[in-house]
Amino acid sequence: MPELKACLFDLDGVIVDTARFHYIAWRQLANDLGFDLSVHDNEQLKGVSRMESLEIILKLGGVQISEEEKLQRAAVKNARYLELCKQMTPADTLPGVRAFLDELKRASILIGLGSASKNARIILERIDILSYFDTQVDGNRITKGKPDPQVFEMGAADLGVSASQCVVFEDAVAGIQSAKAAKMFAVGIGDPQILVEADLVVPGFSDFSLTRLKETFENRNIE
Ligand code: BG6
Ligand code: MG
Numbered sequence: 115m116p117e118l119k120a121c122l123f124d125l126d127g128v129i130v131d132t133a134r135f136h137y138i139a140w141r142q143l144a145n146d147l148g149f150d151l152s153v154h155d156n157e158q159l160k161g162v163s164r165m166e167s168l169e170i171i172l173k174l175g176g177v178q179i180s181e182e183e184k185l186q187r188a189a190v191k192n193a194r195y196l197e198l199c200k201q202m203t204p205a206d207t208l209p210g211v212r213a214f215l216d217e218l219k220r221a222s223i224l225i226g227l228g229s230a231s232k233n234a235r236i237i238l239e240r241i242d243i244l245s246y247f248d249t250q251v252d253g254n255r256i257t258k259g260k261p262d263p264q265v266f267e268m269g270a271a272d273l274g275v276s277a278s279q280c281v282v283f284e285d286a287v288a289g290i291q292s293a294k295a296a297k298m299f300a301v302g303i304g305d306p307q308i309l310v311e312a313d314l315v316v317p318g319f320s321d322f323s324l325t326r327l328k329e330t331f332e333n334r335n336i337e
Contacts, residue, residue: 118281118327123283124229124284125227127304142194143187168187226272266282277298283303303316313330
């Protein structure tokens, strides 16, 4: 039975609630183009890179723009997003996250970041949590976005652990698919009806512990 050696965390929606800022900024971009973006449609954007998210939004609105305008509008969206992020403080770290990371540290379990965001470092610094991470894989390092397994495979390689020794924490459907494609144990943070492919789904870290994780991880069925 493989031992649990590393936990890989998505950022947005797992460590910190930046998803609401992404939504506000994307919705503004859609509004600028003359249509609206619903909360339901926003779900498709979670875990997906900036430019892929833009493509999805343009498709939803039935709007076509030039490649140059895409880059320009994505830059405006990112500037608005970062402006919104300025109001964040360490208190915006999602409930229970810091205590769970402390538990992992005490148990000498390695901690990695696996995020599609190019802003990951800025956000981690802003909420003062960067020092917990033994490695960070973010949107600046990956060439293939989630649901491709690359982001989590790179994290495991950085930490020198095998896929079977890793647990991934993800709030996005694409992220859970990425973890499963990497052959890792996937914990969904959110709604079990949405994150159907996860091995375990919890609402957040508040009522979660390393003991509970280990119980599920160690009793899983290995194919
Ligand atoms: C992911 C978010 O973590 O990062 C997506 O879930 C976002 O919503 C993606 O589009 C890219 O983020 P950024 O910060 O590089 O625009
Ligand atoms: Mg996420």
